[in-house]
Amino acid sequence: MKNKGLASFYSILIFFLALTGFAQMPIFKRYYIADIPGLGWLDRFYITHYMHYIGAIIFFAFSAYMIVSYIMEKKTRITISGYIRLAILEAIAVTGILLVLRNFPGYIFAPNFIIFLNFAHLGLVMVLLFVSLYCVSFKKKWVLEKY
Amino acid sequence: MNKNISRRAFLKGSIAAACTISASAVPCTAQKTGREKHLATLIDIRKCIGCGECVEACREANAEKYPVPKKPFPKMYPERSKPEDWSDKKEDRDQLTPYNWLFIQTLYLNINGEESSLTIPRRCMHCVNPPCVKLCPWGAAKQFENGISQIDDSLCFGGSKCKNVCPWKIPQRQSGVGLYLDVMPSLAGNGVMYKCDRCYTRLAKGENPACIDACPEEVQTIGPRDEIIKQAHALAKEINGYIYGEKENGGTNTIYVSPVPFEELNKAAAKGEPHLKTVHDTMSDANKLASAMIIAPFAGAAAAFGKYYKSAKNS
Numbered sequence: 001m002k003n004k005g006l007a008s009f010y011s012i013l014i015f016f017l018a019l020t021g022f023a024q025m026p027i028f029k030r031y032y033i034a035d036i037p038g039l040g041w042l043d044r045f046y047i048t049h050y051m052h053y054i055g056a057i058i059f060f061a062f063s064a065y066m067i068v069s070y071i072m073e074k075k076t077r078i079t080i081s082g083y084i085r086l087a088i089l090e091a092i093a094v095t096g097i098l099l100v101l102r103n104f105p106g107y108i109f110a111p112n113f114i115i116f117l118n119f120a121h122l123g124l125v126m127v128l129l130f131v132s133l134y135c136v137s138f139k140k141k142w143v144l145e146k147y
Numbered sequence: 148m149n150k151n152i153s154r155r156a157f158l159k160g161s162i163a164a165a166c167t168i169s170a171s172a173v174p175c176t177a178q179k180t181g182r183e184k185h186l187a188t189l190i191d192i193r194k195c196i197g198c199g200e201c202v203e204a205c206r207e208a209n210a211e212k213y214p215v216p217k218k219p220f221p222k223m224y225p226e227r228s229k230p231e232d233w234s235d236k237k238e239d240r241d242q243l244t245p246y247n248w249l250f251i252q253t254l255y256l257n258i259n260g261e262e263s264s265l266t267i268p269r270r271c272m273h274c275v276n277p278p279c280v281k282l283c284p285w286g287a288a289k290q291f292e293n294g295i296s297q298i299d300d301s302l303c304f305g306g307s308k309c310k311n312v313c314p315w316k317i318p319q320r321q322s323g324v325g326l327y328l329d330v331m332p333s334l335a336g337n338g339v340m341y342k343c344d345r346c347y348t349r350l351a352k353g354e355n356p357a358c359i360d361a362c363p364e365e366v367q368t369i370g371p372r373d374e375i376i377k378q379a380h381a382l383a384k385e386i387n388g389y390i391y392g393e394k395e396n397g398g399t400n401t402i403y404v405s406p407v408p409f410e411e412l413n414k415a416a417a418k419g420e421p422h423l424k425t426v427h428d429t430m431s432d433a434n435k436l437a438s439a440m441i442i443a444p445f446a447g448a449a450a451a452f453g454k455y456y457k458s459a460k461n462s
Binding site (some may be wrong): 024027029030032050053060073097099100103105107108111117 | 184227276284286289327447
């Protein structure tokens with residue numbers, strides 16, 4: 001991402017999604033994080049679930065905006081680390097969409113597949129966070145100017 | 148830079164947007180599957196005499212599933228998370244515990260100036276869209292095709308989220324048992340959650356749940372949900388009664404029919420017992436947002452197109 005404003009927005013969005021996603025586990029009350037003033041909502045599962053969905057909506061809109069902008073403008077090319085992050089984000093989005101589907105009434109997926117989805121979604125987020133940390137540390141860019 | 152939009156660039160942009168959108172468009176089909184295969188029970192409250200035969204049958208049928216905790220329990224860090232131990236209260240039949248998945252709730256009422264009482268078998272309602280199953284972070288709580296929800300004791304960490312999100316607070320925790328002992332017993336998890344699984348193994352063999360067969364008054368009837376709902380309405384009409392469970396939490400697979408309004412019954416329920424309040428569909432709030440997930444990529448793509456056209460026009 002070349003635009004610093006968009007890069008900051010992306011970072012905040014991923015942080016928000018990760019926070020509300022981790023809040024799906026009953027850990028924030030246990031570890032007193034929900035006791036921090038202003039963070040009490042983190043131990044209210046329906047609220048964090050709803051917030052995670054709102055974050056996902058913004059993420060989908062943002063992703064479409066970035067993809068279409070990239071294709072239309074043709075000014076930049078995606079780097080290898082950019083492709084890696086894109087692939088991880090795509091996998092997180094796909095597992096997330098399948099989990100959204102699972103949350104509708106009815107038997108949609110077999111229980112073992114749901115276990116796989118849960119672990120894959122969480123595991124991929126952790127991989128993304130580590131990869132992002134690496135990219136930030138070593139100043140790996142998403143895109144470079146086309147020559 | 149070429150600011151003119153070629154057909155190729157336009158098509159590429161459209162395809163990219165369509166791919167993003169199609170990935171999130173699947174929820175449209177999700178609601179088509181569901182409750183037609185669900186098994187439900189009808190509980191005619193008038194018939195229950197509170198004999199407790201169903202409770203005994205449940206305990207006998209499920210005894211082998213009950214927890215055998217290892218003691219002493221691991222010390223928990225931080226100490227806010229306390230172990231829960233019901234193993235010394237196995238004989239307790241007056242409430243839901245990991246060793247008692249069904250109990251008889253006795254409600255004392257004043258009907259038209261007369262003191263009266265009603266007894267009601269209480270256990271998991273087996274919601275059509277159970278939040279305990281859908282919001283379990285590991286998938287340890289499962290729902291089968293016939294609508295039965297069950298907690299897999301080999302996977303459950305005992306975080307108690309299922310109890311927290313259950314409108315009736317049904318699942319109960321026993322510490323000192325389960326997977327958490329093999330992972331990080333002091334830091335993550337706290338046992339296993341237990342609740343009625345509607346004798347799913349008996350059902351798989353073509354038998355009824357133990358509580359239904361044991362009842363001398365034939366309080367419960369089991370069958371496809373649609374038929375049970377019809378029976379419930381016919382019975383309610385016949386006795387001028389009331390229905391609970393058809394719409395609560397978006398619909399459950401346990402339908403109570405009572406001669407007394409459930410508001411009255413709920414007032415008589417003791418503190419800590421499962422209530423009989425009206426419950427809105429807890430999963431529906433977030434599910435309604437799924438449609439916004441379909442629209443969101445369109446909005447994002449439109450914004451990008453708009454920005455590009457504006458930029459092209461200005462130059």
